[in-house]
Amino acid sequence: MNRRQILLGMGGALAAVALGTGAWRQATGTTSAYDDYSARLRAPLSPDIADVIRYATLAANGHNTQPWRFAASADAITITPDLSRRTAVVDPDDHHLFVSLGCAATNLAIAAAASGRPGEVIIDGATVRYTFTGGRRDDVDPLLAAIVRRQSTRGDYDGRQAAPGDLTALQVASAVAGVDLAIITAPTTIAAIRDLVIAGNSAQMRDAAFMQELKSWIRFNPRSAMASGDGLLAAASGNPSLPTALGGFAFDRLFDVSAENDRYARQIASSAGIAVFAAEQADPQHWIRVGQACQRFALEATRLGLKLAFINQPVEVAVLRPELARLIGTTRRPDLVLRFGYGPSLPFSPRRRIEDVLSS
């Protein structure tokens, strides 16, 4: 536990005594209700098209805003951006938003094929179209089972290295035209990237607009996560559940730059490696491709028993991008950074109801 968690934990314990257990449950929800909710979200795939869309929505996405809309017809499913769910401060050019659409496209294609709808993904500007090509496919993608198990795991890992064969499998699984993936395991390069993460985190935590936007997407307890179906559940980052008002107070008063930087340094040191994705061009079409590659990486990692977490500060804070590019030996704009390794699971993040992501 880091200092922040201890402080939050103490605050929670004091508040629980003050409120009484019943009122505490009322304010935060129960773990078992949230477990049931998560299990329903991750129920096995049926041939129903709504279920295919449910699988698509389990994809990684920035701040868990789920910035997408789906429309199904007789011959295709389309994904379009929901610009009302932009995160203008951390993502001013909608880079993360389009990456998120690409992540959903990967899940959609795997789930649609497994549901008996083989097809192909066509990226048309800012729209992704999965067109059914007809015919039958009897082989189920081995990544299908990982869709419901994948998560962003923002905890400490156990320091174990990944086998070279697994690193190759990750590289192969995430091959998408126009997207490069650098997998870094050299300690000196990892340390240099760690320093960029810390520099980026320091800059972001000193930016009031960034912190305000982040806070607006934090769900401090399972009850509020289930109510909104979106956002960053505190427990999914290893933090205790607090009533929303107390969580907001703790976020404003106790979130501490040096404690957070220490946590990032420790968590990166506990990881087996870092992956950096970089597309050949910086436009929505290529960012969608980055998302496709990243989600395939995440699913393959999950299949191999690896956990992963994004550490995107060096791509979100634009002045840090050139140094990150230099470290991985590219002239491209780096798109995404994540760490991977072995460690325990954390609670899953929420998702919105399917009817709320369907285009009307």
Ligand SMILES: Cc1cc2nc3c(=O)[nH]c(=O)nc-3n(C[C@H](O)[C@H](O)[C@H](O)COP(=O)(O)O)c2cc1C
């Ligand atoms: C484009 C993109 C950027 C992200 N950036 C970060 C990040 O900087 N830090 C972080 O902890 N998670 C980041 N995430 C992970 C999301 O917060 C996460 O996918 C979302 O909360 C849903 O949770 P899940 O991945 O566990 O399903 C990012 C995800 C995407 C797709």
